[in-house]
Amino acid sequence: xxxxxxxxxxxxxxxxxxxxxxxxxxxxxxxxxxxxxxxxxxxxxxxxxxxxxxxxxxxxxxxxxxxxxxxxxxxxxxxxxxxxxxxxxxxxxxxxxxxxxxxxxxxxxxxxxxxxxxxxxxxxxxxxxxxxxxxxxxxxxxxxxxxxxxxxxxxxxxxxxxxxxxxxxxxxxxxxxxxxxxxxxxxxxxxxxxxxxxxxxxxxxxxxxxxxxxxxxxxxxxxxxxxxxxxxxxxxxxxxxxxxxxxxxxxxxxxxxxxxxxxxxxxx
Numbered sequence: 001x002x003x004x005x006x007x008x009x010x011x012x013x014x015x016x017x018x019x020x021x022x023x024x025x026x027x028x029x030x031x032x033x034x035x036x037x038x039x040x041x042x043x044x045x046x047x048x049x050x051x052x053x054x055x056x057x058x059x060x061x062x063x064x065x066x067x068x069x070x071x072x073x074x075x076x077x078x079x080x081x082x083x084x085x086x087x088x089x090x091x092x093x094x095x096x097x098x099x100x101x102x103x104x105x106x107x108x109x110x111x112x113x114x115x116x117x118x119x120x121x122x123x124x125x126x127x128x129x130x131x132x133x134x135x136x137x138x139x140x141x142x143x144x145x146x147x148x149x150x151x152x153x154x155x156x157x158x159x160x161x162x163x164x165x166x167x168x169x170x171x172x173x174x175x176x177x178x179x180x181x182x183x184x185x186x187x188x189x190x191x192x193x194x195x196x197x198x199x200x201x202x203x204x205x206x207x208x209x210x211x212x213x214x215x216x217x218x219x220x221x222x223x224x225x226x227x228x229x230x231x232x233x234x235x236x237x238x239x240x241x242x243x244x245x246x247x248x249x250x251x252x253x254x255x256x257x258x259x260x261x262x263x264x265x266x267x268x
Contacts, residue, residue, distance in 0.1 A: 008029075019159060038053075038054055045062050051080065069098065142156055147167070163182070167198055180250055190262050194216050215237055
């Protein structure tokens with residue numbers, strides 16, 4: 001045993017694995033090829049890791065599987081990986097597949113929690129401070145920006161984007177992008193308002209939250225189409241980093257941003 005590293009005798013460790021000081025590996029964990037584990041990380045029993053880089057002070061719970069081959073028929077064994085940042089909590093039976101396409105990576109940022117049974121498919125890019133609840137399923141190439149909460153049993157089509165500070169209610173399904181600062185619910189997902197609680201917790205002032213709500217009213221709670229709504233926002237809403245990001249998100253969407261709106265089916 002290397003000084004400062006605690007590895008149970010029943011754990012199977014690839015000789016080439018890079019394991020930093022302060023790592024603890026529990027019984028029957030399997031650390032396969034191409035793995036790097038940052039200091040202070042704890043790997044619990046019956047986990048399986050390969051072709052992944054885990055940051056510092058993470059917790060990998062029992063049954064998690066990280067870095068396994070993508071569920072992509074075009075994948076031909078090329079060298080890819082998973083990269084996970086610092087201070088992440090990967091709970092029981094989570095699966096995170098490595099990317100498809102030579103030299104690419106599935107990425108998860110810092111301070112994230114992936115709850116029990118959630119799945120992150122190949123080439124996803126998950127930002128910082130993202131929480132993904134139990135049994136949520138994210139298809140390939142999805143981009144999730146910072147400070148997003150994705151509820152339990154959510155299903156997202158490949159290539160979807162989710163904007164920053166959005167909350168997605170449990171059982172939501174979507175084939176289109178979900179904008180920043182939104183509260184989303186239903187199948188298919190629809191905008192039911194702004195994420196007022198999340199925005200307040202992030203420190204946005206009442207004035208900033210009111211401005212975002214005004215923009216949402218033009219976009220999702222009026223008779224205007226998206227182009228008309230954006231023009232009205234540019235005319236009526238003082239420019240801010242949040243309004244700029246909202247407009248940029250809308251105008252750069254490739255799958256289209258959902259135009260559905262309505263009341264929430266349930267509180268979340």
